[in-house]
Amino acid sequence: MxxxxxxxxxxxxxxxxxxxxxxxxxxxxxxxxxxxxxxxxxxxxxxxxxxxxxxxxxxxxxxxxxxxxxxxxxxxxxxxxxxxxxxxxxxxxxxxxxxxxxxxxxxxxxxxxxxxxxxxxxxxxxxxxxxxxxxxxxxxxxxxxxxxxxxxxxxxxxxxxxxxxxxxxxxxxxxxxxxxxxxxxxxxxxxxxxxxxxxxxxxxxxxxxxxxxxxxxxxxxRYLDVIYQREEKLLAFMASGPKTLQEITARGIIYGGHKLADGAWDLSISERSMMRKHLERLQRTGRVTTENGTYILSGQ
Ligand SMILES: [Zn+2]
Ligand SMILES: [Zn+2]
CATH class of the missing domain: 3.60.15.10 (Ribonuclease Z/Hydroxyacylglutathione hydrolase-like)
Known part of the structure; x- marks a missing residue:
């Protein structure tokens, strides 16, 4: 038991x-x-x-x-x-x-x-x-x-x-x-x-x-480091130029780009929501700015 x-x-x-x-x-x-x-x-x-x-x-x-x-x-x-x-x-x-x-x-x-x-x-x-x-x-x-x-x-x-x-x-x-x-x-x-x-x-x-x-x-x-790894991947992706939230979501940094619905979940919703939290965090620390609906790495 x-x-x-x-x-x-x-x-x-x-x-x-x-x-x-x-x-x-x-x-x-x-x-x-x-x-x-x-x-x-x-x-x-x-x-x-x-x-x-x-x-x-x-x-x-x-x-x-x-x-x-x-x-x-x-x-x-x-x-x-x-x-x-x-x-x-x-x-x-x-x-x-x-x-x-x-x-x-x-x-x-x-x-x-x-x-x-x-x-x-x-x-x-x-x-x-x-x-x-x-x-x-x-x-x-x-x-x-x-x-x-x-x-x-x-x-x-x-x-x-x-x-x-x-x-x-x-x-x-x-x-x-x-x-x-x-x-x-x-x-x-x-x-x-x-x-x-x-x-x-x-x-x-x-x-x-x-x-x-x-x-x-x-x-x-190790578990905590996954957060920083996700953030690094996001920054690396953004290094190639301004990105919309949609483009960042489609990249699938967290879920690997699957848009599969598992039970009640459409994972792209979670991906987007978690990426948005990362972007907000990067904005707070001044590493990312936003303009016309795109996110831009500071100094780009
Ligand atoms: Zn649970
Ligand atoms: Zn829970």
């Missing part, structure tokens, strides 16, 4: 998207972080002894997938992602600027939310704050607000187990995702730097084949 155990912590791997890995705190207050691994396994855990608290690391569909199995449990999330739980429209519009959301995409999301996630608006019972320590009986967990992927993204430091659950700062080869409206490259960098400084034996993450890594900050550094 469990893929990893330490103290009262149990780690359960999920399958591929829209599932993700879950953390069970099998303590006095039985708690699941991100109930998204597997319906049968979660049901059997719940039957054995009811789950009292559901914590979501953030408000993405692949982390709240099976929240509906625990209608009587308390819901704890960070304030900055709470709106997504309160309102279906806020959920759908966390991904794209409203003007870029066509009706078909909206309908696809609506269907996923109502039929698969059985979405019901819910007021979170508790808003988790950075650095607060949650006591589940024998397990003490420090909440780490690690924004960037989403504004309210949380990681969890299991103090006595010397372990961090990094959620969607998932340390996979692909690198970090920061394509939502509220995503931020700078915050992603700051959050990763902060996590790398924490002394830990084990990192657990939400995705990837294993989801379990030794607590070596080099894993975090």
């Amino acid at each position: 469990f893929d990893f155990e330490k103290g009262r912590l149990r780690f359960i791997r999920g399958g591929k998207y829209p599932q993700s890995n879950s953390v069970l705190i099998d303590d006095n207050i039985r708690t699941i972080i991100d109930p998204a691994c597997n319906e049968e396994k979660l049901l059997s855990i719940h039957r054995e002894r009811p789950v009292e608290v559901v914590i979501n690391s953030h408000g993405h569909e692949d982390h709240i997938l099976y929240n509906w199995l625990f209608p009587d449990a308390q819901l704890w999330v960070h304030e900055l992602d709470a709106g997504v739980f309160r309102d279906l429209d806020a959920f759908i519009h966390q991904f794209f600027p409203r003007e870029e959301m066509d009706e078909k995409t909206k309908a696809t999301w609506h269907q996923l939310l109502t039929e698969v996630l059985r979405y019901r608006p819910k007021e979170p019972d508790r808003l988790l704050e950075d650095e607060e320590i949650l006591d589940f009986g024998h397990t003490r967990v420090q909440v780490l607000h690690t924004p960037g992927h989403t504004a309210g993204h949380l990681s969890f430091h299991f103090l006595d187990e010397r372990l961090i659950f990094l959620a969607d700062l998932d340390l996979v080869k692909f690198g970090p995702y920061y394509g939502d409206n509220a995503s931020s490259i700078d915050s992603t960098i700051t959050s990763l730097q902060r996590l790398a400084k924490i002394d830990a034996d084990v990192y657990l993450v939400s995705h990837g084949k294993k989801g379990i890594l030794d607590g070596d900050p080099a894993h975090i550094q």
